[in-house]
Amino acid sequence: MSELTRRPSVGAPQNLEGRFATRAAGMQASEIRSLFAVASRPEIVSLAGGMPNLSALPMDMMASVVHDLIADQGAEALQYGSGQGHPKLREQICEVMALEGIRANPDDVIVTTGSQQALDLISRIFIDPGDVVLVEAPSYVGALGTFRQYEAQVVHVELDDKGLVPEALRQAITSVRATGHKIKFLYLIPNYQNPSGVLLTADRRTEILEICRKEGIFVVEDNPYGLLGFDRPSPNAMRVEDSENVIYLGSFSKTIAPGLRVGWALVPPSLKEKLVIASESSILCPSNFTQMTISSYLANQPWRDQIASFCQLYKVRRDAMLQALEDFFPASATWTKPGGGFYVWVNLPPEIDTKLMMPKAIVAKVAYVPGTAFYADGFGTWAMRLSFCHPTPERIREGVKALGHVVHEELARRGGTLELS
Ligand SMILES: Cc1ncc(COP(=O)(O)O)c(C=O)c1O
Numbered sequence: 001m002s003e004l005t006r007r008p009s010v011g012a013p014q015n016l017e018g019r020f021a022t023r024a025a026g027m028q029a030s031e032i033r034s035l036f037a038v039a040s041r042p043e044i045v046s047l048a049g050g051m052p053n054l055s056a057l058p059m060d061m062m063a064s065v066v067h068d069l070i071a072d073q074g075a076e077a078l079q080y081g082s083g084q085g086h087p088k089l090r091e092q093i094c095e096v097m098a099l100e101g102i103r104a105n106p107d108d109v110i111v112t113t114g115s116q117q118a119l120d121l122i123s124r125i126f127i128d129p130g131d132v133v134l135v136e137a138p139s140y141v142g143a144l145g146t147f148r149q150y151e152a153q154v155v156h157v158e159l160d161d162k163g164l165v166p167e168a169l170r171q172a173i174t175s176v177r178a179t180g181h182k183i184k185f186l187y188l189i190p191n192y193q194n195p196s197g198v199l200l201t202a203d204r205r206t207e208i209l210e211i212c213r214k215e216g217i218f219v220v221e222d223n224p225y226g227l228l229g230f231d232r233p234s235p236n237a238m239r240v241e242d243s244e245n246v247i248y249l250g251s252f253s254k255t256i257a258p259g260l261r262v263g264w265a266l267v268p269p270s271l272k273e274k275l276v277i278a279s280e281s282s283i284l285c286p287s288n289f290t291q292m293t294i295s296s297y298l299a300n301q302p303w304r305d306q307i308a309s310f311c312q313l314y315k316v317r318r319d320a321m322l323q324a325l326e327d328f329f330p331a332s333a334t335w336t337k338p339g340g341g342f343y344v345w346v347n348l349p350p351e352i353d354t355k356l357m358m359p360k361a362i363v364a365k366v367a368y369v370p371g372t373a374f375y376a377d378g379f380g381t382w383a384m385r386l387s388f389c390h391p392t393p394e395r396i397r398e399g400v401k402a403l404g405h406v407v408h409e410e411l412a413r414r415g416g417t418l419e420l421s
Helices: 022-028 031-039 059-077 087-098 112-127 143-150 165-179 202-217 269-283 288-300 303-327 356-362 393-420
Strands: 109-112 131-139 153-160 181-189 218-222 246-252 263-266 343-347 383-387
Touching: 022 059, 022 165, 031 165, 059 288, 087 109, 087 143, 087 246, 087 263, 087 288, 109 112, 112 143, 112 181, 112 246, 112 263, 143 153, 153 165, 153 356, 165 181, 165 202, 181 202, 202 218, 288 343, 303 343, 303 383, 303 393
Parallel strands: 131 153, 131 181, 181 218, 218 246
Antiparallel strands: 109 263, 246 263, 343 383
């Protein structure tokens, strides 16, 4: 081997400090990611991850959809496609959105690799380092990670059991503007919010839209859980009331399957070109194969019934979790009562630090996500997110019972410490 082709010895430690771009400093593994390895051990009841429960999805049916697609349209499905997304799927996406009142033109839909990619594209075209993004308090960990990578300042706005508080939004806008920073958009999850499970009320939707329109702030409405309402349909999407100022994000991850990685953005026409160019420069085009799989599934299978069976599966698990919390958690704890989605948010007394408590929970064979994961500013030490989407109702009860013991012990220990101090 010549000197020119000789590779450096494998495994030699390299000091890369100073060689990364500045923005790489903001790239940190999320608290959820580092938890996954532990939480996925079979003996642990994981109330941590938000993985959709695919046990209700008939795999033989999916297999035949994929088989027929390749047999009949393989040459197209396995080829590059349009940067904006497959035209037929964009039409079908408009039918899906019509369930939440949206009347959209397929020309304004951009298909993405999961809605996570849409978040990345929006951040890329809007955020300069130091710009402000307003988000609910708490908010989706994956969005916080994306905003951090683009060096945004994330400002949290109060959320209560009716969703984002409009008055708090007004105050946040005033105080950010007083510092001279630009607010690029408000990011919110109006339906069965991740991580709180809260549903934004219809009158607050209107008020928030009015505030943002008046202040010239785009609203990014992230809606992966909107069709997963258990007890009644969700209110209309915010995009219904404002097609000029709302960027709507949708996903098939929770209503079909996340492995297909198909989501979308419905954007005001003025933004479309920039987003398509941004998407093409990162992925050329979304996968034709998975888009066409979804398209044939939507065309030939009873997808509305499938969503109804997912809702039934999650509702039973939600009920099991709420009952177990009632039975095993201390009276000083409070939690949300979600009408859909995957998550319950639990507030414990402030002397408890849920991150420090985590190793004890793992010993008790249960995992959750500490509240701080959902804040950009270290807030939320006394809170935790519990997801009910994956384990069986029996395992959920077992896990919440074990966690309840850990919390009781922690409270007793803290009480003891306080007496001594
Ligand atoms: C609120 C929210 N937005 C976006 C995503 C990303 O979804 P996708 O699988 O479509 O990328 C998730 C996934 O959990 C989510 O909870």
